[in-house]
Each structure stands twice: as C-alpha cells, then as structure tokens.
Amino acid sequence: MPNVPSSVAHGAYPQLSPAAQALAARCESRVNELARRMARETFEQLPGYTELPADVKDVEIAATVRNGLRLFLRRVRDTQGRAGDYSLFRERAAQRADEGMPLHTLLRSHSTGVYVLWQALRDEANSGEEGALIELVDFLLRGHEAIIGAVAETYLDEQAALFAERREHHRSLVRGLLDGSLPPARTLEELGLEGPFLVVHLHVPRGQDPAAPAVADRRNVRRIQTVLDRVLGTEAVSLLSVDGGHVIAPQRADDTDGTRACEELSTRLRKICGPDVRCAAVTAASPQDVPAAARTATDIVRVARACGRPPGPHRMDDVLLEYHLSRRDESSDRIAALLDPVADRPELIETLRAHLEHRHDRRSTARHLRLHPNTVDNRLARFTELTGLDISSPHGNALALAALLLRGNVPA
Missing domain, CATH: 3.30.70.270 (Reverse transcriptase/Diguanylate cyclase domain)
Known part of the structure; x- marks a missing residue:
C-alpha cells in the first residue's frame, strides 16, 4: 500500500509532482467524451437514473460531470485552493433533493464518476508512471471525500427545508380548515x-x-x-x-x-x-x-x-x-352568572374546578393544587358563601359544573 503524504492525511492537498501533473494534463482533451459517457451510459446502471428526463441527463448532469472533471484537473495544476469551489455541486444537490432523487443515487453517481476518471487516468498512464498514477489517485480520493461531504450536507439541508415547508403548509391548511377560512x-x-x-x-x-x-x-x-x-x-x-x-x-x-x-x-x-x-x-x-x-x-x-x-x-x-x-340556550347566561360573585377570585374557581375534576376528594385536590387539605376546605366554604352554591349537594354540584362549562373556565 502506498504511503499517503502527511499533508493529505491532515486534510491539505499535496503539491503534485510534474509527472503527475503531466499525466493528468493528457486527459484534458477527453473531458467532453468522459462527461457524455457518464451521463448517457455509465450512470444508466444506477437505480432510478433511467427515469430522469433526457434534458436533465444531457444538460444538467453532463454539465456537472464536466465541471467536476475540469475542477479536478485545475486543482492538479493549482493545489493552493484557487482552482474553484463546490458551489455547482451544492446547487445540483439542492435541485436533486427538490426533484426527489434519492440521496443514495446522487452519491453513487459521484462515486461512479470518480471510478470512470480513475479508469481514464489508468488508461492514459504509461509504463514507469505508476508513481504519478498513485499520486493522482490519492489526490482524487481526497477531493472526492470533500465533494461527497458538500453534496450530502446540501442535499440533507434542502430536504429538511422542503419537509419543514410542506409541514408548515399542511399546518396552515389544517388551521384554515378548522377555523372556516378555507373550503x-x-x-x-x-x-x-x-x-x-x-x-x-x-x-x-x-x-x-x-x-x-x-x-x-x-x-x-x-x-x-x-x-x-x-x-x-x-x-x-x-x-x-x-x-x-x-x-x-x-x-x-x-x-x-x-x-x-x-x-x-x-x-x-x-x-x-x-x-x-x-x-x-x-x-x-x-x-x-x-x-x-x-x-x-x-x-x-x-x-x-x-x-x-x-x-x-x-x-x-x-x-x-x-x-x-355545557350547551348554550336561553338559560345559559343566567347559569353562567352564578359565578359572578367569584369572578375576581380565580383561586376559588381553580379550586372548584380541581375539586370537581378529582371527584370531591379533598386530599387529591390538595395534592394537585399543592395546598393543605384545610386550605381546600376553606376555599370551598368561601365559594359557597359568596355564590350560594353548595357543591356537596347534587343540585348545587350540577349548577356549579354547568356554570364552569358555560363560562369557559375549564380550558381544553
């Protein structure tokens, strides 16, 4: 196994030898041929690729392949990072996410493209250029790692944004449906x-x-x-x-x-x-x-x-x-008004509500409200004193419950 330069191992691109640069340069004339072959032949083996529109294959994907090949060749000549960025790959990844292409198909297309480029470099290499070929393969794989990272990150970000958009659109539709503003x-x-x-x-x-x-x-x-x-x-x-x-x-x-x-x-x-x-x-x-x-x-x-x-x-x-x-009719306002004397005493209404909810169990009510049971008793007594409703009787209990329901004092 060849030794990988320490600069590559730590994430920087190495300076390639003149022999490696010369070998890569001989492939420049084949860029258009390789791009056409990938877009129209090699990628046909990928699941779902054949269903893509012809213009996507012939224009967008072929252009992306050409960009990738030329970017590789430019970086072979200039390893200082001035040869271009991955903006086109990111743009195409976002488009593929929007169109619904599976991520695995997109990533496999990039990996397949790398393999085709490796084949072209291998076929172009002469006897005695094995070292130069190994340099280029190291360089190619390191660049592929960065491209795959950029593509996957952009695709997933776009997919998450699309999902959030769809979810929010659905929420707005449901909101309009329930409030009567949409048919x-x-x-x-x-x-x-x-x-x-x-x-x-x-x-x-x-x-x-x-x-x-x-x-x-x-x-x-x-x-x-x-x-x-x-x-x-x-x-x-x-x-x-x-x-x-x-x-x-x-x-x-x-x-x-x-x-x-x-x-x-x-x-x-x-x-x-x-x-x-x-x-x-x-x-x-x-x-x-x-x-x-x-x-x-x-x-x-x-x-x-x-x-x-x-x-x-x-x-x-x-x-x-x-x-x-809880349904409203001509008696509703009068029943709801039974709680008017305690309208400014929310603690009494909350104690009543909790007491009814806990089936008149004073200890359970006290635990729920984090009060002493005697405090619950005192509040209920004060409620009866102010309203005249004795909730210990079936009639008073029913009136108090109906009043709570009609006033909306029991939030959902």
Missing part, C-alpha cells in the same frame, strides 16, 4: 385525504415549569408527531402545539369510531408526556363535517376534565349529561 372539500383534497374522516383532539398538559425552554417544547411536539405517524399513519395531518391539538386522519375500517386509535394514542403518549394525556375522536362523513367534528372532540375533552373523568381516551357516551349541560 373543506378543496382543502382536504390538497391535503391528500379522502373521507370518511377521523378527527382527534389531544390534550397534553405541559410540565410544572411553564417557562420550559423552547427547544424542549419543539422536541416534545416532534415526539408527539412521531406517535401520531405510527398510530394514525403518515397520511394523517395535524395542527399541534406543545399542549396538543388536532389530527385529521382517514377513518379505518376496523376502527370506525376511533376508539382503538384513541386508546393506543393515549397509551403511547403517556410514556413520553406523562399520565395526564387526554384525547377524543369524532368521525366526519364528509369534508364539510370536519370543522364541527373538531369542535366536538375538543368539547368532549374539556367536559371530561371538568366532571372529573380520569385522563385517557374519552367518548361522547362517557360525558353525555355533562356535555348536554
């Missing part, structure tokens, strides 16, 4: 979804530290998205934040009401987000039904929290009465 049928068609649909609402409580770093929040959203992809399929689209959000997916024939999907989502998400994950799924037969289904799923989770249901998957049947109590 449902056309939007879902652009999202690539066909009905019937399953619309899921997720509630994922944040940690105790509300000022958690943004990096941690983004990581959590990515982890939630990974679970959604596994459970609902990558064709599902979502509008997520660190607190949860909505997902729209095709309805599965073996899970028409989404019960199994919600159970699996709840199980998987609890492992990464903690035990207080909640979700609900509502079906939508047509695109026009999707926004209403999203609102219903959100309300099911909100009501389940208010009436003390434990975290996990929720169904409409689980909260049928409470859901009915």
Whole structure:
C-alpha cells in the first residue's frame, strides 16, 4: 500500500509532482467524451437514473460531470485552493433533493464518476508512471471525500427545508380548515385525504415549569408527531402545539369510531408526556363535517376534565349529561352568572374546578393544587358563601359544573 503524504492525511492537498501533473494534463482533451459517457451510459446502471428526463441527463448532469472533471484537473495544476469551489455541486444537490432523487443515487453517481476518471487516468498512464498514477489517485480520493461531504450536507439541508415547508403548509391548511377560512372539500383534497374522516383532539398538559425552554417544547411536539405517524399513519395531518391539538386522519375500517386509535394514542403518549394525556375522536362523513367534528372532540375533552373523568381516551357516551349541560340556550347566561360573585377570585374557581375534576376528594385536590387539605376546605366554604352554591349537594354540584362549562373556565 502506498504511503499517503502527511499533508493529505491532515486534510491539505499535496503539491503534485510534474509527472503527475503531466499525466493528468493528457486527459484534458477527453473531458467532453468522459462527461457524455457518464451521463448517457455509465450512470444508466444506477437505480432510478433511467427515469430522469433526457434534458436533465444531457444538460444538467453532463454539465456537472464536466465541471467536476475540469475542477479536478485545475486543482492538479493549482493545489493552493484557487482552482474553484463546490458551489455547482451544492446547487445540483439542492435541485436533486427538490426533484426527489434519492440521496443514495446522487452519491453513487459521484462515486461512479470518480471510478470512470480513475479508469481514464489508468488508461492514459504509461509504463514507469505508476508513481504519478498513485499520486493522482490519492489526490482524487481526497477531493472526492470533500465533494461527497458538500453534496450530502446540501442535499440533507434542502430536504429538511422542503419537509419543514410542506409541514408548515399542511399546518396552515389544517388551521384554515378548522377555523372556516378555507373550503373543506378543496382543502382536504390538497391535503391528500379522502373521507370518511377521523378527527382527534389531544390534550397534553405541559410540565410544572411553564417557562420550559423552547427547544424542549419543539422536541416534545416532534415526539408527539412521531406517535401520531405510527398510530394514525403518515397520511394523517395535524395542527399541534406543545399542549396538543388536532389530527385529521382517514377513518379505518376496523376502527370506525376511533376508539382503538384513541386508546393506543393515549397509551403511547403517556410514556413520553406523562399520565395526564387526554384525547377524543369524532368521525366526519364528509369534508364539510370536519370543522364541527373538531369542535366536538375538543368539547368532549374539556367536559371530561371538568366532571372529573380520569385522563385517557374519552367518548361522547362517557360525558353525555355533562356535555348536554355545557350547551348554550336561553338559560345559559343566567347559569353562567352564578359565578359572578367569584369572578375576581380565580383561586376559588381553580379550586372548584380541581375539586370537581378529582371527584370531591379533598386530599387529591390538595395534592394537585399543592395546598393543605384545610386550605381546600376553606376555599370551598368561601365559594359557597359568596355564590350560594353548595357543591356537596347534587343540585348545587350540577349548577356549579354547568356554570364552569358555560363560562369557559375549564380550558381544553
């Protein structure tokens, strides 16, 4: 095995001997021939290459090959870094990523090009030029390493940018669909979804530290998205934040009401987000039904929290009465007004909400709020004194719950 010059081993290009430079120079007249052969013959053996448009092969790829050959030959003459850069390789790598060429095909094309150039140098070498040939091969492989690094880095950066663009475009479409600013049928068609649909609402409580770093929040959203992809399929689209959000997916024939999907989502998400994950799924037969289904799923989770249901998957049947109590009619304003006396006492409303959520268990409520149980008792007594609602009675409890729901004091 030949000794590699120490300058090469440490990343710098060596000064080539006059013999090596002369050998490389004899290949300059073959640049166009080699470029045509690579673009139209050699690369045809690569998977997926034959499907590329003829103009891409004959113009872009051939031009990139010529640039690579001439760059190599220029650097043989000038090893001080003045012979050019890898900007064209980076530009073409970004284009190939945008067109969807697999990275392995792109990298194999560069490696194949290096092999063809090596063959040309070998064929051109005469007896007694073995040392010069070894110098050029060392030089060629070191340059190839740098080019492959530049190409792979640019391709992956472009692919990540394209993915982020598509994800954000999908998010904007889902946002417009749910808020009614975009037409449902056309939007879902652009999202690539066909009905019937399953619309899921997720509630994922944040940690105790509300000022958690943004990096941690983004990581959590990515982890939630990974679970959604596994459970609902990558064709599902979502509008997520660190607190949860909505997902729209095709309805599965073996899970028409989404019960199994919600159970699996709840199980998987609890492992990464903690035990207080909640979700609900509502079906939508047509695109026009999707926004209403999203609102219903959100309300099911909100009501389940208010009436003390434990975290996990929720169904409409689980909260049928409470859901009915939360609907607005001519009596709604009067019921909501029952909490006016404590409107400026958020700690009393929060204690009531937690007490209902924890099924009137004062110790569980105290642990949740990080209070002494006697403090919980005192707050509830003060609430009853100010509002006249005795939540220890079925009637007072139902009125307090309905008032909370109608005032929106139970966030989803």
